[in-house]
Amino acid sequence: xxxxxxxxxxxxxxxxxxxxxxxxxxxxxxxxxxxxxxxxxxxxxxxxxxxxxxxxxxxxxxxxxxxxxxxxx
Numbered sequence: 001x002x003x004x005x006x007x008x009x010x011x012x013x014x015x016x017x018x019x020x021x022x023x024x025x026x027x028x029x030x031x032x033x034x035x036x037x038x039x040x041x042x043x044x045x046x047x048x049x050x051x052x053x054x055x056x057x058x059x060x061x062x063x064x065x066x067x068x069x070x071x072x073x
Contacts (some may be wrong), residue, residue, distance in 0.1 A: 006040035051058070 013033035020026040 003044040010036035
């Protein structure tokens with residue numbers, strides 16, 4: 001699969017996530033979108049194009065906890 005196709009699918013996941021009312025569903029779609037972007041970078045590296053340096057997709061503020069792993073020290 002081409003890097004562009006992977007990025008397109010990531011974009012679709014983000015669009016779907018924006019329409020979700022349930023925060024858990026929205027978060028899962030954003031996690032899937034990030035996985036598509038990682039696949040896009042891998043595909044780009046394998047094709048010699050190099051990774052996309054735009055960075056990971058940011059989570060919406062309500063889905064971006066200040067402590068991502070509660071209870072860990």
